[in-house]
């Protein structure tokens with residue numbers, strides 16, 4: 408068996424196309440959605456991700472609001488930029504690119520973001536809304552996973568889903584999303600304290616690998632015909648000495664799985680598309 412590729416790149420492009428039409432409709436009502444980014448420091452990876460978000464905005468017609476601060480920025484400077492974006496009516500949603508430099512208190516910054524402008528959907532208020540089943544911006548990566556599965560007609564209702572990784576951006580909120588009544592999956596959340604990981608992955612219809620450990624999921628750990636979602640993205644040095652992205656899923660998994668969302672080209676592009684979606688939805692609601 409060679410797994411069908413769940414193509415996040417193509418799916419994200421289709422979503423951006425739909426968003427373009429919605430942004431046009433908003434423009435006809437005199438409203439231009441705006442996405443803000445806050446980047447602190449000069450980490451090339453973070454800069455590339457932020458550049459990508461602004462390229463996406465330009466493609467869809469969303470206005471970009473970019474605030475870049477130096478690596479030695481103070482807590483006060485970051486707090487001021489957050490306060491400015493909270494107050495800016497042209498900014499419908501924004502993100503603070505993570506990780507932040509060590510002198511910055513990340514929790515304090517993220518909690519200062521206006522929850523209604525939290526385009527990442529990761530503010531404690533929004534995670535609380537998710538727990539309670541209230542409306543609010545959904546975390547982009549979990550939302551992207553559910554959307555990709557939906558568009559490929561992978562059934563979730565009653566499915567056994569094993570998630571590897573309990574991080575706050577993917578694993579934990581994904582468990583909440585998948586167990587809503589609208590999805591109705593049964594979720595097993597595995598982590599470093601899990602005793603027999605393979606026993607949990609082998610019994611799953613769908614496995615989501617979000618541990619950030621390259622190759623943690625191998626072919627012998629899955630049921631033939633399972634659907635596999637790779638979320639772990641680690642930059643490693645390839646044989647040619649150049650940097651390449653590798654996922655949590657070993658290459659041999661594609662020989663056993665029915666379908667696979669790969670790294671790169673799977674959930675990463677979907678995450679970016681969901682960020683734009685959160686901003687457009689907020690502009691539509693106002």
Ligand SMILES: Nc1nc2c(c(=O)[nH]1)N[C@@H](CN(C=O)c1ccc(C(=O)N[C@@H](CCC(=O)O)C(=O)O)cc1)CN2
Nearest residue numbers: 456502503504505506527652670671672673675676678
């Ligand atoms: N505030 C946030 N910070 C960070 C997040 C986040 O969701 N919110 N996630 C990561 C970085 N990230 C988005 O910011 C991100 C990482 C990777 C991709 C992506 O599309 N990856 C590609 C491969 C890389 C490429 O080709 O550029 C893929 O998987 O195909 C999107 C977003 C940490 N910080």
